[in-house]
Amino acid sequence: MVDDPLSILRSVFGYESFRGPQRDIIDHVIAGGDALVLMPTGGGKSLCYQVPALCRSGVAVVVSPLIALMQDQVEALRQLGVKAAAINSTISFGAVVEIERAMRAGEIDLVYVAPERLLQPAFLDNLARCPLALFAIDEAHCVSQWGHDFRPEYLQLATLADRFPGVPRVALTATADGPTRREIVERLHLTDGAQFISGFDRPNIRYRIGLKDNPKAQLLRFIREEHPGDSGIIYCLSRNKVEETAGWLREQGLEALAYHAGLDKHVRAANQSKFLREEGLIMVATIAFGMGIDKPDVRFVAHLDLPKSLEAYYQETGRAGRDGLPSDAWMVYGLQDVAKVRQMIEGSEAPDEIKAIERRKLNALLGFCETARCRRQVLLEYFADTCEPCGNCDTCLEPVETFDGTQVTQKALSAIYRTGQRYGSGHVIDVLRGTETERTRSLGHQRLPTWGVGADLGKDQWQSVLRQLVALGHVVVDVEGHGALRLSPEVRPILRGEQPVLLRKDPAARSRAAKGERRQVSFDDPRHEALFHALRGRRMELAREQGVPPYVIFHDATLVEIARLRPRDTDEMARVPGVGAGKLARYGDAFLAVVRETTDRTAAE
CATH class of the missing domain: 3.40.50.300 (P-loop containing nucleotide triphosphate hydrolases)
Structure with a gap:
């Protein structure tokens, strides 16, 4: 161990304290323990392996599924003064040879690699000759065959447990329900590791x-x-x-x-x-x-x-x-x-x-879309x-009104049944509303008992009813029948009046999703907002000069704090969250100059 985790956090990353379970995870990994880390995007997952990588001796190997993003991740670490590299198909043979030599010599802190490259025998043999700090398996949900981002190469990463039994492995993801978490643990051989589940909420x-x-x-x-x-x-x-x-x-x-x-x-x-x-x-x-x-x-x-x-x-x-x-x-x-x-x-x-699982997942999504409850809760x-x-x-800001939809549901189900469960929503609605068309006339559907029984509701209202019945599982969309609506076997109690149905009223006018106010960073003082935009301008200039994304220099959140605190010297700048020693040395003077110039100009105005 080369340093205290909190000292690393402050000096390298520029933050005063850990958030949530970060410290417990970091201490566990530094001590040599395996772990599954589930943390919402933006919650600070990367620190859970980057800090231990700098505290433990040897090189940390980070498995990342997307080659295109590795260089930006590496550049962000280099901006902090961390010795980082990536090995992928875009790196020249000579550069790979040099990186592998530096790994063996212990001259690199973190190396990012795709799972395909990691699993090559030659690369595994080279790892066996390197001092290893840890393995971090990012986007670990890719191991799940039931998931939306399945990557077959991830299934082979269990070999790390056999080849390097003394090296801690930490699997990280922001997206994994209970079955997916169990699959990650099983397939990556993490059954003896700790699990850190820190919640899914993204309140912003x-x-x-x-x-x-x-x-x-x-x-x-x-x-x-x-x-x-x-x-x-x-x-x-x-x-x-x-x-x-x-x-x-x-x-x-x-x-x-x-x-x-x-x-x-x-x-x-x-x-x-x-x-x-x-x-x-x-x-x-x-x-x-x-x-x-x-x-x-x-x-x-x-x-x-x-x-x-x-x-x-x-x-x-x-x-x-x-x-x-x-x-x-x-x-x-x-x-x-x-x-x-x-x-x-x-x-x-x-x-x-797998199709059955995907149907259940879609039904859960439809329930989320049609809920009258707080969406975040669902x-x-x-x-x-x-x-x-x-x-x-939206459902909290504009509470949704519900109503007893049993009768309209019975009408809709009857119309679907009477028309032979062979037609899509448009034709069913025409029958319900008694709208004569060439098709209704040719089929003789004006003679059905359900003809016109729903004339009191508009087309959009009936679309809402049918959409909700699909979401509730009472109606099924037959994809082989070109979108025909069919009744679920469980609707008999509804038709007999034994099971009530509660539906939501959709807004009659403008779509709920079209409403809202401008979402932006708010400042109490307009001078702070002017400074924020000046800081962003300088950041973009520096990013273009270096050919890097602006956020690897400073995040917007850090610029917001600079604009609000208006540091006058490097000591005050060092106390801004997100300004570590490396970035202070690189950019402190440039951004302090913007603070002074903008402050002087706004004061003169």
């Missing part, structure tokens, strides 16, 4: 979900009214929709990039690099983008399509607000999204047992966590 994120009603216009209004000039990620299900949405946003004057697996790898890498290194860009992407994204100032994550599960939703929305500042998770969806996701599940080549309960009503989600 506001969760908002609304109904699709011209989704492009809804999205544009959301960005322009609430996040002008902010960095954000927009998720779509298909590659075509990604390209179309990014192009349309550019036509509206917004700087938007596209990212999906079908793009040329050089274009994909260039777009990702631009998004990470510049401010105010919007990335429109499929789920191929995002795992391990370290960009802390993503102010919003928007979904134009329904994700596959609550785990996927939590993982994707967790890319917003990693710096702890106010951020938004915004989504619009409709009944057609349910059909699309179900079609993806049923059309996959997965075994039946989300956390899925992960066996809990909280009080949060006051920072």
Whole structure:
């Protein structure tokens, strides 16, 4: 052991104290213990292996699934004065040879490596000749075959326990429900390790979900009214929709990039690099983008399509607000999204047992979308966590009115049954409302007993009812029948009047997800805000000079504290959270100069 963990935290990382269970985890790993660490994105997981890496002798090997992000992670550590390196396919043979020599000599603190490279016999043989501090397995949920980010290479990482039994291993993730945690422990041979589960809540994120009603216009209004000039990620299900949405946003004057697996790898890498290194860009992407994204100032994550599960939703929305500042998770969806996701599940080549799990996960997501309760409570309960009503989600800010929907449910179920369980929501609603169309006339559905029994409700209201019945499991979308609605076997008690149904009233006018105020850092003093923007400008200049993302110099949260505290010298600057000794030496004078210049100018004004 070369130093005290708290001394490392203060001198290298610039923070005065550990948060939550960080100290317990760090002490456990320093003592040589294995661990599973589950901590929300932005909660400080990386410190749980970086601090022990600097306290224990030898090199720490960090398994990271995305080569494209390793260099930024390494650069962020080098900015702190930490000796770090990455080994991947973009590194020249000569550079790899030198890094491996430095590892054997104990001259490097941390090495980032992809699982594929780690498992190569030659690399494992080299590790056997190195003094090893620990193994950190990041994004450990990738080991789960039931998960949304499964990586088969992760299954082979259990070999580390056999090859290096005396070296502590710590597996880290922000996304793992109970079954996934058990799978991580089993597959990585961590049964004797400690588990540190510190909760899933991200209180700075506001969760908002609304109904699709011209989704492009809804999205544009959301960005322009609430996040002008902010960095954000927009998720779509298909590659075509990604390209179309990014192009349309550019036509509206917004700087938007596209990212999906079908793009040329050089274009994909260039777009990702631009998004990470510049401010105010919007990335429109499929789920191929995002795992391990370290960009802390993503102010919003928007979904134009329904994700596959609550785990996927939590993982994707967790890319917003990693710096702890106010951020938004915004989504619009409709009944057609349910059909699309179900079609993806049923059309996959997965075994039946995995399909059954994916159906249950989708049902849990639909329940979250349609809840009248606090969304954060429902989300956390899925992960066996809990909280009080949060006051920072749409259902808390605008409480949802519920009503006894038993009668309208009976009407809807009867119409689905009477039409033969062969038609989608549009035709069923036409029958309920008594709307004559060419199809209803040709089928003779005007003669059905259910014809026109729901004329008192509008089309949007019936869409809401049917969507909720799907979410509740009373109605099933038959993907093989082109979106036909079918009755669940469990609806007989409802039809007989033995089981009541409670439904939520959707707002009649503007979509709930389209409402909101601008989410931004707030300052009590306008002079502090002026200084904050001046500091960001200087940070961008320095980042461009060095060819690094701005956040590896300082996070927005650190600039906020500099703007509020207005340090006058290096001693005061050293007390700002996030300013360690390395960054103080590199950037202290440059940012103190901005503080002095901006303070003098605003005082003169």
